[in-house]
Amino acid sequence: MRHDSMRARNLAVVLGEIRDAGPLTRAALAERTGLTKTTVSKLVSDLLDAGVVAENGAVRDGERGRPGVAVRLSGHRVATLGLEINVDYLAVCVVDLTLAVRLRRTKWAGNRDSRPEHILGELRSLAESVVAEAEAAGLRISGAALAVPGPVEHGLLRTAPHLGWRDVRVADLLDLPFKVDDFEVDNEANLAALGELWFGSGARDFLYVSGEIGIGAGLVVDGSVFRGTYGLAGELGHVVVEPDGPACRCGGRGCLEVYAGQDALLGKVGSIPELVARLEAGDPAALAACDRAGRALGLALTSAVHLLDPGMIVLGGVFAPLFPWLEEPAGETLSTRLGQMRRTPPRLAVSAIGADAAILGAAGLVIQRVVADPARALGL
Amino acid sequence: MRHDSMRARNLAVVLGEIRDAGPLTRAALAERTGLTKTTVSKLVSDLLDAGVVAENGAVRDGERGRPGVAVRLSGHRVATLGLEINVDYLAVCVVDLTLAVRLRRTKWAGNRDSRPEHILGELRSLAESVVAEAEAAGLRISGAALAVPGPVEHGLLRTAPHLGWRDVRVADLLDLPFKVDDFEVDNEANLAALGELWFGSGARDFLYVSGEIGIGAGLVVDGSVFRGTYGLAGELGHVVVEPDGPACRCGGRGCLEVYAGQDALLGKVGSIPELVARLEAGDPAALAACDRAGRALGLALTSAVHLLDPGMIVLGGVFAPLFPWLEEPAGETLSTRLGQMRRTPPRLAVSAIGADAAILGAAGLVIQRVVADPARALGL
Numbered sequence: 001m002r003h004d005s006m007r008a009r010n011l012a013v014v015l016g017e018i019r020d021a022g023p024l025t026r027a028a029l030a031e032r033t034g035l036t037k038t039t040v041s042k043l044v045s046d047l048l049d050a051g052v053v054a055e056n057g058a059v060r061d062g063e064r065g066r067p068g069v070a071v072r073l074s075g076h077r078v079a080t081l082g083l084e085i086n087v088d089y090l091a092v093c094v095v096d097l098t099l100a101v102r103l104r105r106t107k108w109a110g111n112r113d114s115r116p117e118h119i120l121g122e123l124r125s126l127a128e129s130v131v132a133e134a135e136a137a138g139l140r141i142s143g144a145a146l147a148v149p150g151p152v153e154h155g156l157l158r159t160a161p162h163l164g165w166r167d168v169r170v171a172d173l174l175d176l177p178f179k180v181d182d183f184e185v186d187n188e189a190n191l192a193a194l195g196e197l198w199f200g201s202g203a204r205d206f207l208y209v210s211g212e213i214g215i216g217a218g219l220v221v222d223g224s225v226f227r228g229t230y231g232l233a234g235e236l237g238h239v240v241v242e243p244d245g246p247a248c249r250c251g252g253r254g255c256l257e258v259y260a261g262q263d264a265l266l267g268k269v270g271s272i273p274e275l276v277a278r279l280e281a282g283d284p285a286a287l288a289a290c291d292r293a294g295r296a297l298g299l300a301l302t303s304a305v306h307l308l309d310p311g312m313i314v315l316g317g318v319f320a321p322l323f324p325w326l327e328e329p330a331g332e333t334l335s336t337r338l339g340q341m342r343r344t345p346p347r348l349a350v351s352a353i354g355a356d357a358a359i360l361g362a363a364g365l366v367i368q369r370v371v372a373d374p375a376r377a378l379g380l
Numbered sequence: 381m382r383h384d385s386m387r388a389r390n391l392a393v394v395l396g397e398i399r400d401a402g403p404l405t406r407a408a409l410a411e412r413t414g415l416t417k418t419t420v421s422k423l424v425s426d427l428l429d430a431g432v433v434a435e436n437g438a439v440r441d442g443e444r445g446r447p448g449v450a451v452r453l454s455g456h457r458v459a460t461l462g463l464e465i466n467v468d469y470l471a472v473c474v475v476d477l478t479l480a481v482r483l484r485r486t487k488w489a490g491n492r493d494s495r496p497e498h499i500l501g502e503l504r505s506l507a508e509s510v511v512a513e514a515e516a517a518g519l520r521i522s523g524a525a526l527a528v529p530g531p532v533e534h535g536l537l538r539t540a541p542h543l544g545w546r547d548v549r550v551a552d553l554l555d556l557p558f559k560v561d562d563f564e565v566d567n568e569a570n571l572a573a574l575g576e577l578w579f580g581s582g583a584r585d586f587l588y589v590s591g592e593i594g595i596g597a598g599l600v601v602d603g604s605v606f607r608g609t610y611g612l613a614g615e616l617g618h619v620v621v622e623p624d625g626p627a628c629r630c631g632g633r634g635c636l637e638v639y640a641g642q643d644a645l646l647g648k649v650g651s652i653p654e655l656v657a658r659l660e661a662g663d664p665a666a667l668a669a670c671d672r673a674g675r676a677l678g679l680a681l682t683s684a685v686h687l688l689d690p691g692m693i694v695l696g697g698v699f700a701p702l703f704p705w706l707e708e709p710a711g712e713t714l715s716t717r718l719g720q721m722r723r724t725p726p727r728l729a730v731s732a733i734g735a736d737a738a739i740l741g742a743a744g745l746v747i748q749r750v751v752a753d754p755a756r757a758l759g760l
Contacts, residue, residue: 250719307684310608
């Protein structure tokens with residue numbers, strides 16, 4: 001191994017230990033990594049200079065009781081950007097190296113049947129103001145990831161039926177206001193699942209169900225997202241609920257989205273908060289829409305549980321505020337339908353991070369990459 | 381690393397190279413593995429003694445043209461056993477280290493609503509005679525794996541509705557006629573998918589669909605089986621095709637199995653060969669049953685493609701001989717339903733190994749483990 005790649009690997013090993021087990025003294029780091037104290041000191045010094053780690057006050061070092069200075073991740077310099085294009089909003093957040101959310105901004109917008117250039121221009125403006133604010137606070141943006149409402153294959157947004165986009169190479173059209181080597185575009189549901197993994201309940205095995213205008217899902221097994229062969233897995237919204245049901249925008253019929261997508265839930269109601277208010281007031285039409293959506297969700301989840309075998313099911317996006325009204329019809333359908341194939345059906349839970357899941361997952365993904373290879377990501 | 385574990389690792393590295401790129405000379409092995417020629421010679425000598433590899437005649441060694449003796453995998457000594465309990469048969473095969481099938485035996489049996497002890501006794505007898513024959517041919521059985529028609533969680537067969545079994549710890553009940561350290565029980569569809577991977581078309585990304593009395597599926601992504609959280613993924617037979625359809629043995633309703641399982645396909649016809657004869661003769665009832673099954677299969681596969689994103693779909697088991705009559709209704713349903721979510725629907729193909737897929741996958745799985753760690757598997 002050449003010196004540079006050896007050093008890069010050792011930087012990653014030391015930073016990984018600090019992230020997973022810090023604060024740690026240099027002596028403890030040497031012991032845990034098997035590197036010499038001299039090597040550890042040099043690497044820690046480089047990480048301190050780059051603002052990646054910071055020193056704590058003196059701490060007791062293990063059982064022998066000698067005091068030492070411990071290092072921990074620093075949230076003061078390195079940060080990443082999470083971006084989202086949704087059908088009715090754009091969103092941006094900044095997350096620092098400690099996974100603290102430093103800034104978040106949402107801009108409501110009508111993106112249905114829109115031109116990609118126009119929406120990506122709007123997103124750039126939003127990102128520009130957020131990045132300026134982050135930089136004013138001393139942060140440096142090391143990379144970004146963008147969530148889009150449709151399947152992405154090798155950076156190409158294959159289709160986003162509600163935006164009216166097909167085969168859009170999003171990364172080429174988004175001219176970010178800073179130089180990033182690390183820019184990733186992925187399906188909103190995959191990134192939201194990662195958001196739930198890193199910022200949510202702490203579960204490591206679950207199917208995250210993202211209720212939006214469209215419905216997607218991201219399966220996390222032992223802390224990793226299952227992506228299928230081409231990265232197109234998890235399209236729960238187009239699982240067949242009723243073979244002779246109404247036409248879906250995807251070209252199929254009776255897909256889950258037709259019964260439980262945001263449009264079907266809202267009907268003539270103007271917004272999710274308004275729908276929640278009506279549900280709380282006992283409005284029969286609102287209750288019937290949720291019951292119908294919950295049963296359809298239970299049917300699609302029955303097929304999903306049989307095929308994907310998730311540890312639990314987390315409902316997010318607009319399904320989070322509607323959870324009290326979806327839980328019973330969905331859970332009952334699921335437990336009746338799953339029959340004897342499993343001891344118990346997977347538990348239904350509500351996402352604690354709601355609509356922020358996708359931008360948090362996007363920013364978190366880039367943080368993971370920085371920690372996995374700080375030499376490359378930060379030019380150390 | 382201790383000497384023993386270092387040697388075990390090196391044995392595996394050398395054997396892996398021979399498997400993947402052999403025949404190879406000792407010099408070529410040293411070059412490819414980075415081990416010294418002395419170490420390689422000692423390891424090859426141990427592998428020769430154990431009958432794991434054999435020497436070819438002199439071959440040219442690369443470009444320099446020096447002749448050398450090359451070693452390759454040997455099929456003469458090490459072998460493994462693949463076993464299957466199906467609803468209407470028991471099957472056993474012996475595969476040698478080169479993945480050549482040396483013996484196979486099927487015993488037709490009515491295993492519906494049977495006692496596990498009885499069936500496992502029958503399987504033991506069948507295995508006994510096959511093992512005796514293999515040993516007479518100079519083979520030594522190094523391990524075995526068993527395919528069962530239902531989901532397996534940590535060695536426990538959770539349920540096999542058509543056998544009438546629930547929560548059976550199969551490994552404890554099967555008293556094999558030889559000592560095996562390596563015995564594995566898995567779902568028939570997972571093992572059949574591995575059979576297709578190692579003995580089939582050579583594809584590395586596909587959903588193997590196993591049509592039997594029940595219907596299962598095994599998803600292979602980049603050469604590995606996706607198992608889900610508890611090993612229960614791929615239960616295609618219980619994907620919901622028609623929410624208000626007939627009751628299924630699993631406790632659900634309108635599952636794929638109700639429309640396309642062997643019982644639904646056969647109706648009053650006695651066997652699959654008889655059904656094929658009727659189809660060839662243009663029998664309207666047989667054609668209608670296949671058309672109905674093919675359309676239901678297409679619907680369930682639509683949901684499976686959206687959730688699992690397979691590279692292609694391989695129909696096996698009883699679906700293999702029926703492929704000419706299933707391909708059109710299933711393929712048409714799939715391409716109509718998948719709509720605009722993908723450029724093209726995954727290709728439908730027929731398994732070339734048919735009913736043997738599960739036993740081949742079972743035996744192949746144990747061969748992979750022998751090659752991955754010959755020191756442990758063979759006591760070298």
